[in-house]
Amino acid sequence: MTEQAVRDSEPILQEVENKVGYITLNRPNNYNALNTELMRNLKRSLLEFNKNESVHCIVIRGAGNAFSAGADIKEFSSQTDNKAKIEERAQLTMEIHQMVNKLDKPVIASVQGYVYAGGCGIALGSDLVVAADNAVFSYPEIKRGFVPAIVSPNLVRILDRKRAFELLITGRKLHADEAYSWGLVNEVIPLEDLASRTKEFAEEIAAYSLNALTMTKNLFYEVAEGDFDNALQTARQSNIKMRQTDAFKKGVESFINRK
Known part of the structure; x- marks a missing residue:
């Protein structure tokens, strides 16, 4: 074959x-x-x-x-x-x-x-x-x-x-x-x-950061389908985690140094 x-x-x-x-x-x-x-x-x-x-x-x-x-x-x-x-x-x-x-x-x-x-x-x-x-x-x-x-x-x-x-x-x-x-x-x-x-x-x-894509998708479904207060807590944890990633730090640096 x-x-x-x-x-x-x-x-x-x-x-x-x-x-x-x-x-x-x-x-x-x-x-x-x-x-x-x-x-x-x-x-x-x-x-x-x-x-x-x-x-x-x-x-x-x-x-x-x-x-x-x-x-x-x-x-x-x-x-x-x-x-x-x-x-x-x-x-x-x-x-x-x-x-x-x-x-x-x-x-x-x-x-x-x-x-x-x-x-x-x-x-x-x-x-x-x-x-x-x-x-x-x-x-x-x-x-x-x-x-x-x-x-x-x-x-x-x-x-x-x-x-x-x-x-x-x-x-x-x-x-x-x-x-x-x-x-x-x-x-x-x-x-x-x-x-x-x-x-x-x-x-x-x-083309976007895999970590950012994963966190955004997971957060979306938690917010869309979960209890409101629990969704906010998940969003808070996602915010904390995201701000400690290399991709976030590079993004901040790139924004600040943009021309």
Whole structure:
């Protein structure tokens, strides 16, 4: 098998460029449907990049014409009577949804085409979302007689309750511009510019101090989701810690000596 054939057969592709770690969902012939193998490799890739100090920002993207159409229903059908496999997959999906916001590096989802079900959960659960103008977001599980289970907590966390319930209970499609107006994505850009804009955005973030990025991300989620008084205490501790770092001291010196 040629090197390219091996690469094409991998469910996840990884590469690092200019302090950005790129994770590509690589099942384009199946609209990057999320099977167990892909999910295992996605988890592994996220953990590897989180430990890699040369990576300051992580991008998740999809190969081909879609980000991801959601779970691989064919695989689900083969596991209907296998409780162990059902439980393994549910646990794996839960761990990925728990993990993204707890990673030390900002995570950007770069999406196009179908952003459905579990794929929508991964995208909208990321810290930032850059969407092509052809992106369509949907939780269509209800239409198939399924329950949008593990994807629902992140959606309710980032969107107001009425709109979150509307998406889950109707399975309606939300096109990129409407997703932007709802505050679900950060930017909508022409499809042909998606790769270049994602690269530009990610490299802008990755150029900053890793310590500052990590502390800012951790503080953000503590402030956004924690008790107000506890959030202030965390912010106070972050301020103290940050002001003792070399990056902070260099930043102060650079500001004072600017011309």
